[in-house]
Amino acid sequence: QLYETCRNCQRCALADTRTNLVFGDGCPDTPIMFIGEGPGEQEDKQGLPFVGRAGQLLDQMLDIIDLDRSKYYICNIVKCRPPRNRDPLNLEQDACIGWLNEQIRIIQPKIIVCLGRIAACRLIRDDYKITREHGQWVQKNGVWLTAIYHPSALLRDESKRPETFDDLKSIRSKLKECT
């Protein structure tokens, strides 16, 4: 029902340029959600999150800790593609966040993993420093939150991958602890 309502959303100008709204993918009956910033070109075309190059890398990374989309839910802060993949504006995030809050309310995850700075600033703390704080855990309203580098950042800078591997192991431990 939420998807059906969201599908026709016109709350911000991104509605005018989208091909498809990208609601989310994976298993809604899960203890763990991954949240990125917003759809890119491939996601906009297919209507699914993280299906482009960054998504392929994310799939490979999560496979290392034995997670695939039958075991987690994945979506974004904004559900429509920002033109030329620019960062989503605060105005757009504000217009869209209600949908995400509803998704979180329905799924009731025990763990939320922010993918990159934009999601971390929105969901953890507005002055979150991804370089310094990635992999750390905070608890908010009974939910454990952490952030890892966005897979696009790992495509640009491979030197960040070992740290992300440590963060993934920490996510695996937290998931064991919580389930």
Ligand code: URA
């Ligand atoms: N980057 C994101 O943040 N989200 C996607 O769905 C794809 C790329």
